[in-house]
Amino acid sequence: MSPTDASAEAGTTARTTDVGTCSAPGSADRPTDLDAGPGRSGRDPEWGTDSEDTLELRLPDEFLALIADETSDSNEELSDGHGTAEPDSVARPRDDLLDRIADWGPVTTSVGVFQLCPVDGEGDLPLISRWMNDPAVAAFWGLSGSRNMAEDHVLAQLAGDGRSVPCLGALDGTPMSYWEIYRADLDPLARHYPARPHDTGLHLLIGAATDRARGLGSALLRAVADLTLDKRPACARVIAEPDIRNTPSVSAFLSAGFRFSAEVDLPDKRAALMVRDRSLRDLL
Structure with a gap:
């Protein structure tokens, strides 16, 4: 996954769920803003007084299932006398961890009809790579x-277990x-904030x-966050972590509900942890 925050509202990009630009962790195998890190940095972030952000210690069922699958695969490899993995032709289909994006x-928004379209193999990669080379995004x-940098980032997610799905937004x-729903x-x-099962x-x-700094970021963030809550009944919160210095991006998230x-120390930045709650969606 790759870190970055771009603010669409201000013509800057935000990498972790941001507005007119980006906010994103890429695949679980690549380091990024939200990605693999040693944990929190020296000081603990202040979580604020919101009682909803209490630490949830129960591991998600999907996480336990993934561990069980890995253990089962290892045992099968040892028992077949060869220690080799199953050939691709008989590989088990991966579970859909995001409820079939x-x-x-499509969803009707204040700025038009919008739809998330999962990236289709290599056909969409040149466009994504071109966007990634915009200085504001980069x-x-x-x-x-x-x-190859942008393409490898996307392909790593496509080859993963489905916990992060790269999409084009039409x-x-x-x-x-470009979106990453994860x-x-x-x-x-999840090592850096009190995660709950099914946080998305x-x-x-x-x-x-030309699409930035004209309100599209906030409108689309609200639409996609609410679409996620509608299509993922088990998800109670949608999460984002724009760079705390990216004021336009943070402002756009606030405008999007x-x-x-909290402020959270991630490996590559100090982030503003932004949350859209199912319980508050009609109030914000």
């Missing part, structure tokens, strides 16, 4: 330069943004500079 369908995502039928409770980010994270970048929960 491809089936979520400043936060860190995936500019060689086309507005009125035109691809105009299981925050199964992501290394968002990362966003808006591709064209997220609340500021």
Whole structure:
């Protein structure tokens, strides 16, 4: 996963669920803003007085199932007398950890009809790579330069177990943004905040500079956060972690119905932990 915050509202990019730009952890195998890190840095962040952000110690069922699957696979490899993994042709289908994003369908927003479309193999990669090389986006995502950097970042998610799904966002039928919808409770980010089962994270970048700083970021963040809550009944919270210095991005999240929960030290940045609660969605 790769860290970065871009603010769509201000023409800057936000990498961890941000507005007109991005906010994102990439795949679980690549380090990124939310990705693998040693844990919190020296001081503990202040979690504030919100009683909803209490530590949840129970491991998610999906996480336990993944551990069980790995253990089962290891035992099968040892018992077959060869110690080799199953060939791809007989590999077990992976579980869908995000409730089939491809089936979520379009949603009508204040700025048009919007739909999340999971990245389709290599056909979408050149467009994503071009967006990643926009200086405003590159400043936060860190995936500019060689086309392989952006492509490897996306392909690592496609090859993963489904805990992070890269998507193109189409507005009125035109691809105009890149999203990563991920299981925050199964992501290394969960080491840095009181995660709860089925917490779902968002990362966003808006591709064209002409689509930034005109309210699209806030409108789409609200729409996608609410779509996530509608399509994932087990999810009670949508999470984002823009860079605390990215004031326009944090402001856009607030405008999209997220609340500021805490400042969190991540491996590559100090982030503002933003939360959209199912219980508060009609109030914010």
